[in-house]
Amino acid sequence: MLKVARAEKDLLELSCNELRQELLKANGEIKHVSSLLAKVEKDYSYLKEICDHQAEQLSRTSLKLQEKASESDAEIKDMKETIFELEDQVEQHRAVKLHNNQLISELESSVIKLEEQKSDLERQLKTLTKQMKEETEEWRRFQADLQTAVVVANDIKCEAQQELRTVKRKLLEEEEKNARLQKELGDVQGHGRVVTSRAAPP
Numbered sequence: 001m002l003k004v005a006r007a008e009k010d011l012l013e014l015s016c017n018e019l020r021q022e023l024l025k026a027n028g029e030i031k032h033v034s035s036l037l038a039k040v041e042k043d044y045s046y047l048k049e050i051c052d053h054q055a056e057q058l059s060r061t062s063l064k065l066q067e068k069a070s071e072s073d074a075e076i077k078d079m080k081e082t083i084f085e086l087e088d089q090v091e092q093h094r095a096v097k098l099h100n101n102q103l104i105s106e107l108e109s110s111v112i113k114l115e116e117q118k119s120d121l122e123r124q125l126k127t128l129t130k131q132m133k134e135e136t137e138e139w140r141r142f143q144a145d146l147q148t149a150v151v152v153a154n155d156i157k158c159e160a161q162q163e164l165r166t167v168k169r170k171l172l173e174e175e176e177k178n179a180r181l182q183k184e185l186g187d188v189q190g191h192g193r194v195v196t197s198r199a200a201p202p
Helices: 002-092 094-199
Strands: none
Touching (some): 002 094
16 A cells, blocks of 8 residues: 555656646746737837828828819919910900910910829829828738737637646646645555554564
């Protein structure tokens, strides 16, 4: 019985050591997951700040381009009205037809240039709008991926905590069992000494 108790005690001590190693490993994994989660949250805040800043800059640039396009429309309208007025004057004053034709030609060139500028501004506005839309979509995808990563990290953390509680409970059970066996071993040893003393010759 004493040998069996010792063997069982050795097995229990080996099991306790293994459980302690698993507990240390679980604690290390929890610390690693917590560190990763903190890093992800920090990167999320940094990227959000950058994207907000870029969105603000794109918005300001878009407003400026819209203002320039509106100014170009107004200038084109003014130029066209001037052309109509000059054409009327040509009909009334044929003597200055050459001068007026030259002036009309210059104004038409200015109109063409302004229309080209307007087209360029509209193309730039479309490009910026498309870029802003793409970056907004990319930011939304990043937010979705980040939320998924946070959820996965939280799930891993919860699983690690659950496993840690299970290991602690098993360790406590093994420690109680070990204490009980040690007590039984002490009782067996005491009983053995009593039997030996009674069996000794007088």
